[in-house]
Amino acid sequence: MTPSTLQKKLLHWYGNEKREMPWRNNPNPYRILVSEFMLQQTQVKTVIPYFERWMKAFPTLKKLAVAKESTVLKHWEGLGYYSRARNLRKAAQKIQQDYSGKVPDCMNEIMKLPGVGRYTAGAVLSIAFGQKVPVLDGNVKRVLSRLFLLKENGATRKSENILWETMQQLLPETEAGNFNQAFMELGATVCLPKNPLCLLCPLKRNCQAQKSGKQNLYPPRKQTAPSTKIEVSAGVIFQKNKIYIQKRKAKGLMGGLWEFPGGKFESGESPEQCLHREIKEELGVTIHIDEKLMTVKHSYTRFRVTLHVFLCRIRSGRVSPNQCDEWNWVKTEELDEYPFPAANVKIIKHLNH
Ligand code: SF4
Incomplete structure (x- = not known):
């Protein structure tokens, strides 16, 4: 399957099937930054009501930057991983101080914000700024691994780099934001970790795991420590x-x-x-x-x-x-x-x- 076939099929499917999410209505850089912080480690349906309450309490980056830490944590209560909330507030303060209140639109600068790693940077740059930058989360890793029968599961730096590189090569010249979201959406709603819904998948004719019946063997499992x-x-x-x-x-x-x-x-x-x-x-x-x-x-x-x-x-x-x-x-x-x-x-x- 050529990248352009994959892009066409996936973008067409995404246009018809994408779920409603409040940040998708108005994808400005602040709203995308907040949604991506919340979505790290947390599912969309849990995040939606938090995001809506957050936008009422802190409708602008400036409001967030001047809010007290305890108020910010209160609005995060129940989402877990509280360092995300603290980092998001610090990121807002840094943007106010160092970038005149504008979320930076280049990789080097955005990665200087507290709590912003390569994934969040890629999501903001592609979705909010339309740049040709990939994302790689658990959903993307799973879809990539199954589509191309890749043994990489992202558990090591080397295997993660291979997946980043693969995703970079698949990106279209325009619409990288939609393409990234389509990949994540496919992983979240169709290419499920267990028993993927291959019959509903727009890529089923091109997927190597589907052709060989190995969907449940990919990506290869990581060793996890018992809790x-x-x-x-x-x-x-x-x-x-x-x-x-x-x-x-x-x-x-x-x-x-x-x-x-x-x-x-x-x-x-x-x-x-x-x-x-x-x-x-x-x-x-x-x-x-x-x-x-x-x-x-x-x-x-x-x-x-x-x-x-x-x-x-x-x-x-x-x-x-x-x-x-x-x-x-x-x-x-x-x-x-x-x-x-x-x-x-x-x-x-x-x-x-
Ligand atoms: S065909 Fe099945 S395994 Fe392949 S990408 Fe689609 S849902 Fe995933």
Whole structure:
């Protein structure tokens, strides 16, 4: 199949079958930048309502650049990978300061923005600026691998470079943005990881995996490390109708988000013993546990957390937190004003129920 045959078939299919996405209506560089940050690691249907709320809160790059970090994190709450939100805000600030408020339109400059890698740069340059620059995400890798029976799965630098090069050679002179989006759309809706819908595929007559019945063998699997299980206790400490919360240190996992205090089990500890020890270490007080509130299970990329949550009160001592950036006593209904990690959001929903 020549590149021009592939381009024609794919662009024709995309014209008829593309899904509605709010950033596609008005693909200006700021909106594409925001959508691409959100789409890193997250599916389109999850991103859409976040994107719409985001555009109401931060309709321009300038508004985002001057927003407080906690406000930005609050609008990201539930999307995960919070470093994306922090980087997006920093990128907006850099664009304001160094590029007169205009998203840079060349590869060297756009790659200087925090959180912008080769994929995001390619997406913004091709979709928002119409430049002939490729993208390569999981969907594109899968379609390429199956179309041409490539053994490359992008797991090593060398194999990823081969896939970038292949994609570069397939790009049309014009419409690179649509072509890139068509490739990603095909991977997301037709060339699915398991059981691709080859009968509906515009490239079925040209696809080598389809011809040889090897769709499910491509791309070759990567070795993945098993995810670790972690047991954690957390305390919802009440005092005079208010609850204690603390802000995680800015550097580190989920930095800048608020949380209920607690921590990981040490060897041989019960959930209650763990909580007594953690609160003593973190806040310098002893507590009385009134009752178990709930158990929350939550999966992150590399680990699965079981969170044992208890309602408690302070028994003795004066609260003097030593492992957080800020702390506060808030009413239950005020908890929604603070950004929390996803597992803690489940506790808040339960408390507000
Ligand atoms: S024919 Fe099947 S395997 Fe090949 S690209 Fe289309 S959906 Fe994927």
